[in-house]
Amino acid sequence: MRTNEITTARLTLLVALFFMAVSACSAQAPSVEKVEPPNWWAGHSINPVRVLVRGKNLNGARVEAAGQGIKTGLVRVNERGTYLFVDVFINTDASPGTRQLRIRSGGGTVDAPFEISALLPRQGRFQGFSPDDVIYLIMPDRFADGDRTNDDPPQSRGLYDRANKFYYHGGDFQGIINHLPYLKDLGVTAIWLTPWYDNVNHPDEIEKKEGGTTTGFHGYGAVDFYGVEEHFGTLAKLRELVDDAHRLGLKVIEDEVRNHTGPYHPWVDDSPTPTWYNGTRASHLKNVFQTWMLHDPYAEEKSRRETLEGWFLDFLPDLNQHDEEVRRY
Incomplete structure (x- = not known):
């Protein structure tokens, strides 16, 4: 009897180990496609920062910080395993440089790079603007073409056409840089740039104008809030523009629209x-x-909701700022 009990126990253990092995083998390794934000600052007033990781097979993942001066906290993964939220704590004295967010699941481990940056000197920066400023509004694509090499970038061929008012016309960061002295002489104290973040890399079949396709030349159809539109230049060129403007005593205002995304943003078909x-x-x-209905105590509730929650132009997805993760993002 005792022998039978031992045999049964061993058999049960072997079966359990077998299914554990099968489960481990069938679990797919996690992968990472994007980290937002890709960096944060040591000594910033927002700490921890909530980081959004997009990838695959993130279900059940744990996140560890690899590197000094950084640690991770609360982790939340969406049902499909395609998005992961994690709190990242950064020591105030953490040295600048790349750390790794080590993501572990039953299918394996993957590292996602995360950059710690030093705070910029405040001298000549972060001054805000007031009624005393003379603000010059610039839509980068329609201002000046300072670099012909980015008129028709390889990742988005065919969107440059000066004969089509809904396509890119060639304006860029370099064109603005070239005209900063002129703007200074004009009496301008601040330049306000319409969005420079990345827009869709193919003709827009959703927003049609006059029977034809359009493009994101205006910048308001974001597909990546942390990317720079390649028709305008690079992140390095944008930094050069801001630094050159500051040297001339000009402020730079970013037109940052976080009420909606573009219709081609990855979130639209797979939301976090x-x-x-x-x-x-x-x-x-x-x-x-x-x-105006938002200020009218007698306004119809339906119209108020349409104004607050409706999709701009009926196709620009409206971000729900009542969602806790959206607010933190």
């Missing part, structure tokens, strides 16, 4: 949370532009 947007591509309210 179920309530990331107000509605879906198939079912949503339409923004009716009745902003």
